[in-house]
Amino acid sequence: MQIKVRLFDRLRDTSGKSALSEDMHENSTLRELIEKIATEEGTEFKKLMLDTITNRPLPNVTILVNGRHNRFIDGLETRLKEGDMVDLMTAMSGG
Amino acid sequence: MRKAIVPYFDLCTGCRTCELACSMVKFNAYVPRLSHVQVTTESNGLRAQPNICEQCEDPPCWRSCPVDAFRRDEKTNAVLIIPEKCIGCRNCVVACPVNAIQFDEGVHKAVKCDLCFGDPQCVKYCPTKALEMK
Amino acid sequence: MANSYAGKILHVDLTKRKGVKKQDLDMNFAKTYLGGKGFGAKLLYDMVPPKLDPFSPQNPVIFCTGPLTGTMTPTNRYCIVTKSPLTGFFSDSYAGGDFSPELKFAGYDIVVIKGKAPKPVYLWIDDDNVELRSAKGIWGLDTYQTQERILEELGDKSVKAACIGPAGEKRVRFATVDSSPHRQAGRCGTGAVMGSKNLKAVAVRGTGKVELADPKAFDEAYWKSREEIEKSNDSLTYRKGGTPAFVGFANSQGLYPTRNFYDGVYDKAASSLDDVSQRKYLWTREYGCFACPIHCTKIGRIRRGPWVGTETDIIEYETTGLMGSNCGIDFLEAVAYSTALCDKYGLDSISTGNVIGWTMECYEKGILKKKDLSGLDAKFGNWRAQIELVKMIGERRGIGRILGEGVARASKAIGKGSEEFAIHIKKMETPAWPPRGSPGQAIALACSDRGCDHQRGWMPAYEIGGYSWPFGGPFDRLSIEPKKSQCVKWEQDHLSALYSLTVCEFSRSGIQNDTYAALLSAATGWKIDYNEMLKYGERIWNVIRMFNVREGINRKADSSLPKRFKEPLPSGPAKGHKITDEDFNKLLDWYYESRGWDKNGIPTKEKLTELDLGNIVKDLKK
Numbered sequence: 001m002q003i004k005v006r007l008f009d010r011l012r013d014t015s016g017k018s019a020l021s022e023d024m025h026e027n028s029t030l031r032e033l034i035e036k037i038a039t040e041e042g043t044e045f046k047k048l049m050l051d052t053i054t055n056r057p058l059p060n061v062t063i064l065v066n067g068r069h070n071r072f073i074d075g076l077e078t079r080l081k082e083g084d085m086v087d088l089m090t091a092m093s094g095g
Numbered sequence: 096m097r098k099a100i101v102p103y104f105d106l107c108t109g110c111r112t113c114e115l116a117c118s119m120v121k122f123n124a125y126v127p128r129l130s131h132v133q134v135t136t137e138s139n140g141l142r143a144q145p146n147i148c149e150q151c152e153d154p155p156c157w158r159s160c161p162v163d164a165f166r167r168d169e170k171t172n173a174v175l176i177i178p179e180k181c182i183g184c185r186n187c188v189v190a191c192p193v194n195a196i197q198f199d200e201g202v203h204k205a206v207k208c209d210l211c212f213g214d215p216q217c218v219k220y221c222p223t224k225a226l227e228m229k
Numbered sequence: 230m231a232n233s234y235a236g237k238i239l240h241v242d243l244t245k246r247k248g249v250k251k252q253d254l255d256m257n258f259a260k261t262y263l264g265g266k267g268f269g270a271k272l273l274y275d276m277v278p279p280k281l282d283p284f285s286p287q288n289p290v291i292f293c294t295g296p297l298t299g300t301m302t303p304t305n306r307y308c309i310v311t312k313s314p315l316t317g318f319f320s321d322s323y324a325g326g327d328f329s330p331e332l333k334f335a336g337y338d339i340v341v342i343k344g345k346a347p348k349p350v351y352l353w354i355d356d357d358n359v360e361l362r363s364a365k366g367i368w369g370l371d372t373y374q375t376q377e378r379i380l381e382e383l384g385d386k387s388v389k390a391a392c393i394g395p396a397g398e399k400r401v402r403f404a405t406v407d408s409s410p411h412r413q414a415g416r417c418g419t420g421a422v423m424g425s426k427n428l429k430a431v432a433v434r435g436t437g438k439v440e441l442a443d444p445k446a447f448d449e450a451y452w453k454s455r456e457e458i459e460k461s462n463d464s465l466t467y468r469k470g471g472t473p474a475f476v477g478f479a480n481s482q483g484l485y486p487t488r489n490f491y492d493g494v495y496d497k498a499a500s501s502l503d504d505v506s507q508r509k510y511l512w513t514r515e516y517g518c519f520a521c522p523i524h525c526t527k528i529g530r531i532r533r534g535p536w537v538g539t540e541t542d543i544i545e546y547e548t549t550g551l552m553g554s555n556c557g558i559d560f561l562e563a564v565a566y567s568t569a570l571c572d573k574y575g576l577d578s579i580s581t582g583n584v585i586g587w588t589m590e591c592y593e594k595g596i597l598k599k600k601d602l603s604g605l606d607a608k609f610g611n612w613r614a615q616i617e618l619v620k621m622i623g624e625r626r627g628i629g630r631i632l633g634e635g636v637a638r639a640s641k642a643i644g645k646g647s648e649e650f651a652i653h654i655k656k657m658e659t660p661a662w663p664p665r666g667s668p669g670q671a672i673a674l675a676c677s678d679r680g681c682d683h684q685r686g687w688m689p690a691y692e693i694g695g696y697s698w699p700f701g702g703p704f705d706r707l708s709i710e711p712k713k714s715q716c717v718k719w720e721q722d723h724l725s726a727l728y729s730l731t732v733c734e735f736s737r738s739g740i741q742n743d744t745y746a747a748l749l750s751a752a753t754g755w756k757i758d759y760n761e762m763l764k765y766g767e768r769i770w771n772v773i774r775m776f777n778v779r780e781g782i783n784r785k786a787d788s789s790l791p792k793r794f795k796e797p798l799p800s801g802p803a804k805g806h807k808i809t810d811e812d813f814n815k816l817l818d819w820y821y822e823s824r825g826w827d828k829n830g831i832p833t834k835e836k837l838t839e840l841d842l843g844n845i846v847k848d849l850k851k
Binding site: 006008009010012013018060062064066067068069071072085087089090091092093 | 462463465466467469470472474475477478481482483500666687689690693694695696703705706735738801802803
């Protein structure tokens with residue numbers, strides 16, 4: 001299934017892309033998606049996303065599924081479905 | 096071999112942190128008008144330019160001083176004003192072609208960059224490394 | 230003991246020939262209200278009787294600095310407090326640059342200007358020497374020209390000036406006060422109040438000093454703040470891309486105002502207005518306000534198209550929204566040009582974009598015709614029309630005469646149903662963070678002290694971003710719960726305290742609360758921790774609320790959301806969301822409860838007494 005991913009701020013700057021389309025198995029989890037992207041987009045990107053020791057997303061990384069923060073769904077175990085939109089960002093401010 | 100602080104305008108944001116660092120270390124207060132580095136805006140705002148003494152090889156300030164109130168720092172070769180000798184005539188302030196010398200009205204003497212005797216504070220505090228001692 | 234206050238208040242009465250007076254800064258007053266917003270709040274409360282016409286000579290314009298102004302931290306904004314001609318309520322307006330520190334170096338914490346000069350003047354503060362100078366030949370100039378002329382006349386390029394442009398002179402109700410380079414104090418029409426006083430500018434030269442009570446402790450806290458900024462993704466994102474770095478986020482979440490706030494997703498290229506695009510086509514240099522290591526703002530030149538060579542600064546996020554997508558325009562250079570025009574005229578670009586978006590909707594609906602608009606084909610997307618409308622508002626000619634009154638008054642004057650889509654709360658034009666898709670924002674906007682404002686509590690961070698606040702964790706995006714209202718209250722108190730120092734809110738993206746407390750304590754010599762700072766904030770907020778209560782604010786005023794926000798959001802991940810009256814009233818009740826106010830939004834005697842505002846309690850009875 002195709003999962004659309006949007007990248008913002010430093011993640012966008014580091015990867016040079018603002019959007020990705022990831023081919024995932026049915027019922028893949030958010031964790032699997034994050035690990036796949038972090039590996040594909042290189043070391044700098046991975047360092048911004050994941051804690052290098054635990055491999056978990058860093059606390060200041062925001063991961064949304066269809067505009068909702070993942071912790072209000074099933075966290076990283078959230079199961080994805082065809083057409084889902086995942087947003088990844090490390091900063092959020094007004095102005 | 097002279098040392099001087101070299102500005103890089105492309106890195107300068109015009110924030111004037113250097114002016115505050117200099118005045119704090121020299122005068123124990125924030126008084127940017129007396130800072131030995133002065134940041135001006137040039138080219139209609141398109142460039143911020145730190146302005147600071149170049150520690151000239153043949154300094155016009157020294158040449159213009161009627162009482163020879165100058166000397167060189169042994170370690171850095173910086174051009175230093177000798178405060179006890181300075182009579183406050185301001186010849187050096189006027190002589191400097193880049194206006195790099197300030198005048199402290201409080202003590203009625205000219206003051207200038209002394210490279211902080213080898214540990215320049217403006218360089219240390221600058222957030223973008225727009226100043227370098229070379 | 231030395232401290233970071235200058236120690237003097239400058240009073241200027243423009244009506245009198247010899248109207249300059251200096252007063253010592255009372256340290257009890259300083260210790261109760263801190264500075265900046267706090268000083269302004271108390272002084273305005275004391276000086277302005279209820280129902281005073283904001284254009285009355287008696288309405289003061291109060292420039293306030295804070296205890297950290299003039300020191301080495303990014304806390305160097307100036308705060309101008311006055312009664313707003315746009316809303317009729319309290320207003321505080323901020324801008325960065327280095328005007329504010331110059332006031333401190335000249336020896337003043339506060340400058341209170343009242344009265345009205347018989348002919349246009351500018352105030353020249355040259356350290357101890359204060360005089361009024363004729364603005365003949367300067368009145369009428371745009372803000373850029375004004376800066377040049379004043380500096381030329383005074384013969385010193387190091388002078389700092391805050392001035393108005395033609396919009397302020399002509400009393401456009403959302404006119405700004407501008408300082409160089411490209412800094413604007415906006416939102417409330419302070420420029421119009423200065424214009425009504427025949428006050429073209431305030432120019433300052435300060436050769437004095439600002440001292441610290443504990444330079445060593447301050448230095449420690451300073452290096453800590455530098456470290457915090459380098460570790461903060463928010464600060465680093467601001468550094469690289471400024472506020473437009475968040476265009477992508479807003480648009481992706483359905484929060485980007487599109488075509489007069491009809492929608493929240495811009496169907497054209499929002500990315501043509503973002504930081505990547507601006508860096509490529511506009512920016513030349515990084516600009517950092519006084520003592521700021523983040524340097525979020527940029528200065529540049531338009532490099533292609535009809536306006537090649539025009540000097541611009543960064544198009545801030547808000548402006549990309551209101552002058553760009555809100556008007557259906559994605560032509561970057563056109564938005565840069567019309568924004569530069571706003572800056573020159575001295576117009577708030579948020580309000581201007583909002584009013585023009587409304588005008589475009591009126592035109593598309595046939596409520597305003599070409600003949601009403603001097604022949605303009607003012608449909609959404611027509612950037613040529615936008616440029617002309619900016620000029621007409623700045624010069625107050627044609628339709629600009631009405632538009633310059635603000636969208637609330639303009640829609641009332643035009644009628645024909647146009648009031649239904651005038652997007653404002655309490656007559657202040659809504660900014661680019663609307664509430665559909667982020668319901669906590671509804672309370673933040675509606676209950677801001679100066680009108681409909683995004684800088685008194687920003688809820689997307691908690692509702693969407695998963696951010697925690699000191700008294701709780703993040704919120705589920707669309708939930709309606711008491712803690713959201715409590716969070717808004719905390720943001721308001723927090724920002725009131727910070728704005729009294731006068732912190733730049735973009736620096737608070739990185740600098741931690743305890744570090745601000747440490748900087749403040751080291752500068753003043755007072756031991757103030759963060760919890761106490763919050764109490765100051767709450768006190769200041771309540772003084773301002775009481776000022777507004779005297780002017781008639783109540784629950785009804787707080788509840789006046791635009792009709793559009795009660796209609797389903799057409800697009801984005803929160804498609805279909807709307808702010809229902811039921812949800813809003815719940816949030817509002819919880820907000821008043823958390824504030825200790827009654828159900829009508831009036832502070833109670835107990836709350837005011839708790840905050841040491843006993844002297845204000847008597848005004849409750851009236």
